[in-house]
Amino acid sequence: MSDTPTSKAAPSEGLQIHAPVSEQQREILTPEALAFVTELHRRFEPRRRELMGARADRQARLDAGELPDFLPETREIREGDWKIAPLPADLQDRRVEITGPVDRKMIINALNSGARVFMADFEDASSPTWDNMVDGQRNLRDAVRRTITLEQSGKSYQLNDKTAVLLARPRGWHLPEKHVTVDNETLFGAFFDFGLYAFHNAAELLKRGSGPYFYLPKLESHLEARLWNDVFNFAEETLGIPHGSIKGTVLIETILATFEMDEILYELREHSAGLNCGRWDYIFSYIKKFREQGDRVLPDRSKVSMAVPMMSNYSKLAIQTCHKRGAPSIGGMSAFIPVKNDPEANEKAFAQVRADKEREAGNGHDGTWVAHPGMVQLATEVFDRLMPTPNQIDSGKQMDLKIKAADLLTPPEGTVTEAGVRTNINVGIQYLAAWLRGSGAVPIHNLMEDAATAEISRAQLWQWRKQGVTLEDGRTLSHELFDELYADEAGKLGGDYADATKLFKDMATRTPLADFLTLPGYEQLA
Ligand SMILES: CC(=O)SCCNC(=O)CCNC(=O)[C@H](O)C(C)(C)COP(=O)(O)OP(=O)(O)OC[C@H]1O[C@@H](n2cnc3c(N)ncnc32)[C@H](O)[C@@H]1OP(=O)(O)O
Ligand SMILES: O=CC(=O)O
Numbered sequence: 001m002s003d004t005p006t007s008k009a010a011p012s013e014g015l016q017i018h019a020p021v022s023e024q025q026r027e028i029l030t031p032e033a034l035a036f037v038t039e040l041h042r043r044f045e046p047r048r049r050e051l052m053g054a055r056a057d058r059q060a061r062l063d064a065g066e067l068p069d070f071l072p073e074t075r076e077i078r079e080g081d082w083k084i085a086p087l088p089a090d091l092q093d094r095r096v097e098i099t100g101p102v103d104r105k106m107i108i109n110a111l112n113s114g115a116r117v118f119m120a121d122f123e124d125a126s127s128p129t130w131d132n133m134v135d136g137q138r139n140l141r142d143a144v145r146r147t148i149t150l151e152q153s154g155k156s157y158q159l160n161d162k163t164a165v166l167l168a169r170p171r172g173w174h175l176p177e178k179h180v181t182v183d184n185e186t187l188f189g190a191f192f193d194f195g196l197y198a199f200h201n202a203a204e205l206l207k208r209g210s211g212p213y214f215y216l217p218k219l220e221s222h223l224e225a226r227l228w229n230d231v232f233n234f235a236e237e238t239l240g241i242p243h244g245s246i247k248g249t250v251l252i253e254t255i256l257a258t259f260e261m262d263e264i265l266y267e268l269r270e271h272s273a274g275l276n277c278g279r280w281d282y283i284f285s286y287i288k289k290f291r292e293q294g295d296r297v298l299p300d301r302s303k304v305s306m307a308v309p310m311m312s313n314y315s316k317l318a319i320q321t322c323h324k325r326g327a328p329s330i331g332g333m334s335a336f337i338p339v340k341n342d343p344e345a346n347e348k349a350f351a352q353v354r355a356d357k358e359r360e361a362g363n364g365h366d367g368t369w370v371a372h373p374g375m376v377q378l379a380t381e382v383f384d385r386l387m388p389t390p391n392q393i394d395s396g397k398q399m400d401l402k403i404k405a406a407d408l409l410t411p412p413e414g415t416v417t418e419a420g421v422r423t424n425i426n427v428g429i430q431y432l433a434a435w436l437r438g439s440g441a442v443p444i445h446n447l448m449e450d451a452a453t454a455e456i457s458r459a460q461l462w463q464w465r466k467q468g469v470t471l472e473d474g475r476t477l478s479h480e481l482f483d484e485l486y487a488d489e490a491g492k493l494g495g496d497y498a499d500a501t502k503l504f505k506d507m508a509t510r511t512p513l514a515d516f517l518t519l520p521g522y523e524q525l526a
């Protein structure tokens with residue numbers, strides 16, 4: 001294995017960049033790195049496209065009333081006795097993982113936060129501007145080599161001696177990288193983000209005793225996991241790193257993937273580092289997939305907690321499935337963040353996070369996510385107390401659980417309120433405005449908001465309006481009432497939010513529901 005990454009592929013012809021490239025960005029966009037990305041596109045783009053077609057076909061069937069269930073054709077995999085390959089040493093203990101965008105300061109702060117793992121996020125927490133995506137790669141390259149530093153606002157940032165293990169989350173299969181084409185076709189973000197990170201860092205990470213570790217977002221089927229596995233195999237061979245050294249933790253954050261957790265682990269068994277419960281996208285996915293099914297309307301977002309049966313069953317099934325296969329099952333993100341200048345509200349936020357982490361550790365998760373360094377100590381204290389071993393894969397928790405499709409599909413009790421409608425409008429517009437300005441994670445009303453939580457706001461509004469839901473006060477959410485509430489909330493935010501107000505309303509009302517807010521949003525992103 002050499003220090004300088006090399007690719008067997010020749011520097012690429014056919015790849016074009018349609019954006020300015022600074023001197024510093026050229027260090028990332030080298031001919032060799034771009035040749036590798038080009039090859040990923042040429043080999044795997046037809047399958048990516050086919051899988052996106054399968055998503056659309058499935059949605060049409062769901063719109064017609066079909067419900068998901070465990071697949072008959074993969075019963076043998078579910079019932080078989082197999083395990084994933086052994087975990088590398090530095091992925092055995094993942095009790096607290098901090099996440100955040102690939103901004104230079106955030107990366108340093110997250111790696112120094114005391115968390116076991118840092119997930120550097122090109123996805124939900126990042127607005128995919130060209131500079132964010134390419135500079136993020138540069139920041140991570142420097143983080144891997146431990147040369148990352150920053151002087152900002154009179155403060156000096158550098159890495160502590162002991163830092164978190166680094167995982168990167170590339171964009172999901174659906175998101176294009178519009179600034180790059182290969183053979184005149186748009187390159188997709190997953191190939192760009194994975195390709196550049198793996199090319200620049202895989203060998204270096206292995207040399208340093210870690211490895212090229214990834215979180216894989218928004219998968220809807222085991223066939224999508226198979227594609228990632230093939231991409232990993234190709235990358236290992238091309239970059240000359242050992243087979244199985246790339247590890248992927250799949251986010252189970254779509255209602256459809258929940259029915260294929262065994263199969264997803266199986267596809268990735270030589271490359272798997274377990275599963276994670278991405279609760280926010282999961283709720284979004286439930287709304288999106290069942291948007292036309294009037295008996296599956298969810299109540300206000302604040303009422304869809306991890307304690308409601310549908311969500312609790314999903315997380316317990318993830319624990320059972322992972323542990324049967326020797327894999328870690330990581331919990332999710334509580335959206336509560338520290339509240340400045342309000343001790344009472346701050347105490348409540350901490351109590352919420354504590355309760356969430358106690359539930360996760362008690363149920364059997366092997367680790368969890370936090371959004372803010374201020375929550376690392378609390379989550380660590382909870383996991384240290386309730387999980388005294390590095391993980392609880394062998395604890396036997398949830399092994400007697402018997403989950404049927406209805407346990408995952410039955411919506412929770414609860415009502416839709418005018419306040420819930422207004423909050424979704426207000427938060428959705430504020431988030432989208434920030435995203436269009438280049439920030440993908442923002443604090444709004446003392447909660448962490450990112451692309452996944454904004455999608456819930458949008459999809460709920462769409463479904464409630466479409467279904468003409470009855471509000472708790474007895475009124476129907478007619479198109480007229482929706483317009484009235486929308487105009488009122490947008491009016492309170494004012495003219496600075498004009499672009500976001502227009503786009504968010506379009507996304508909350510346009511038929512059919514757009515698959516992702518970030519797709520039409522990306523067309524408007526500078
Ligand atoms: C649904 C999902 O996908 S969840 C995963 C994706 N979402 C995320 O990763 C969200 C991550 N969190 C964040 O981005 C931020 O915490 C926010 C936007 C929610 C709040 O940000 P802020 O209000 O700026 O936080 P705050 O002002 O309290 O920050 C205090 C310090 O902590 C740092 N900080 C805050 N969050 C993080 C983080 N996640 N990682 C690293 N550092 C952080 C800030 O940079 C700041 O550092 P400084 O004192 O050196 O300037
Ligand atoms: O990515 C995490 C989620 O909750 O969505």
Ligand SMILES: [Mg+2]
Binds near residue numbers: 217253280
């Ligand atoms: Mg997500």
